[in-house]
Amino acid sequence: MIVTCNKILEEKRLHLIDFESAIETISKGEDTVWIDIIGAEKHELAEKLDELGIQGLIRRFSISSYDHPGFYPLKPISLIVLPVHTEKQDLRNLEYLGLLYNDGFLLSYHDKEFIRFQKDLVWQDYVTVLPDNSISGLISSLFFGQSMVSLRKTAFFSENILTLEKKMDRNPEEINVEEISELQTEMLLLESVVHGQLPIFQSFAATEKGAIHSGKTAEYLALATANLQSANRSLEWLERRIIAIRSIYDAQAREKTNRRLERLTILSAIFMPISFLAGIWGMNFENMPLLSHPHGYWTAVAIMVVISTGMFFYFKRKEWID
Secondary structure, eight states, rough: OEEEEEEEOOOOEEEOOHHHHHHHHHTTTHHHHHHEESSHHHHHHHHHHHHHTTOOHHHHHHHHHHOOOEEOOOOOSEEEEEEOOBBSSSSSSSSEEEEEEEESSHHHHSSSOOOOOTTOOOGGGGGGOOOSEEEEEHHHHHHHHHHHHHHHHHHHHHOOOOHHHHHHHHHHGGHHHHHHHHHHHHHHHHHHHHHHHHHHHHHHHHHHTTTOOOOOHHHHHHHHHHHHHHHHHHHHHHHHHHHHHHHHHHHHHHHHHHHHHHEEEEEEEEHHHHHHHHHHHHHHOEEEEEESSSHHHHHHHHHHHHHHHHHHHHHHTOOOOO
């Protein structure tokens, strides 16, 4: 577990403090405090909540709703749990960020580092784009950053799908189903994040409207919501495109299978008369045609060759064989 505590000063500058000083500052109400906890187990998070004096229903929600996205505006302390993009994303599971806040402090807790909207931007650098030094300003900045990540990842998927479409037009043999499936799985994960964040952003903006200190904070929230709505529309369009690619790939795979089955069927039909004649001449009867004839063997072989050759050219003329 890693715990980082900062004061957010009036000039929108972070001042690093220890956890005990953060608790004291919160109790005095002197400055706005932001506490960030990474990789805490549930019992460790519960201990930190006890030290902060957070009890009752909101404490239980903070622990039990660790992986259930939602907005819980319980005054005087509210809770937000939203899915986020992490640096090491598990394609089977979503990662979540918890935000417990009131006017004086923000407690953020998460298991992994989440992706910044700029690759070289660290968590502490969010303060450089804060609209003001309020908690609402810090949360709106974080929302804006996450929405930018969604837009960037949507653009990345758009480029990848366009590349797949070009490869399919040029040479369908270059495409493999694993490439399509992995891209589709990553897109579904991004859709889950966007769908989970969008209603929370909208609810936060509506609920905290009276508590927002500056027009810049409201602008950040509006931009974050607009970015997610744009990403959501783009993802719906990209999903239709990748479904079309998968359908074309499946159709081509079925066509290949059908062609192979056709060849096998034709080969079976050509060799069926040979097997039939071999079965007849293999019977153990005393009187068999050509059995005692000096040229019986070669006559039988010739008959088989003529029948097979005739069937081959018949199928060829009917264009059943490529």
